[in-house]
Amino acid sequence: MNITFIGYGNVGAPLADHLQRLGHQVTLAARDPNSEAVRQAQARNPALQARPMEQAVQEADVVFLATPYSVNEQVIPPLANALAGKVLVDCTNPVGPGLSHGLASQQAGSQALQALAPQARVVKAFTIYGYENFENSAYPGYNVLPTMMYCGNDAPAKQTVAGLMAALGWAPLDVGGLEQALHLEHMTLLWVRMVRVMGHSPNMVWAALTR
Template sequence: MKLAFIGIGNVGFAIADNLQKKGHEIIVANNDPTSETVKKALAQNPNFSVNTIQEAVNQAELIFLATPFNANEEILKDLKFGGKILIDCTNPVGAGISHGLKSEVSGSEKVQEYAPDAKVVKAFTIYGFENFIDSSYPSYNVKPLMMIAGNDAEAKSIVTIMSTDMGFETLDTGNLDQALHLEHMTLLWVKMVRRDGHHPNFVWAKLER
């Protein structure tokens, strides 16, 4: 599939690089092709192409949003998605690694508000970028779990294909308001690893009778 990435920092690049190696075509969406993040991404994977954000959205079948959350409103407000799927990989993080929206609403619901003509699906959060570079845990007979949320069942089924390609089992947690709880799971992981020194090579898994 043809995938556009708005945001190509640690998280965006890890997902894009992984999916490019699985055979997907990657477009880096940036209105400044000379930006340091774009140059760094192309140096690491010259198979990526670059286009303006709106043109990348127009060309892509799926769009990934992997920007700092506070930039989302400004980036999204004038874009036209035409009903395309927008995968929200962002998290609103406030002071002290708290929820940046005071846990009153999920960041993904705000993204849906900023991009009303997109089908927003929360995915590729709950871990740091290290597990998007390499999701394999070969010592176990279960796959790492990727939890997703969204209001459109067909959109979530397509996002599940991306998740499977990256080596995850996917759990649909429900509608987009469930993204709030996925964001809290991200904060749990981030506090453990970035604040408290736990190693990043761990994931959640699903066991079901």
């Protein structure tokens, strides 16, 4: 599968690395292929390729958006045509002052993203945790896998993303349509408050138990 990353910092870089090592063709969408962010990602995995942003998106089957949420309105509109029909994995989270929801809980960040790229097939995924769990999702000694919740309005797009999750060692859990992204964004804020503020272990994940 051809996978492009827009954003490859603490979240994007480990996901790009792991997906490439699983056999996918992974490309970094770059305004500057010699940027420090590109160099750091390629130092982690030299097989990651950098391409101009529009070309990288056009050539992709799946595009991961792992930038700070605040830059979405600048980054996405120029790429909207290239994103048409693409699976767009939204890893971003709108965060406001005091670890509040950046859109005042009136709308999910993923819904705002869908408005910026109306023909993209947006799936909210790879959130609800910090970057530590994208570096290493293994939890040996348990009889259940860590859960990765996701949502979106396009069923085939969600199936594609769920397959990537499973390959990366997660138990995918479909929680519904894109409106559910608001609740996943609140789960991210909950995790951040518990870990970054209260001092719980960053290697803390949710699990779904059924009987």
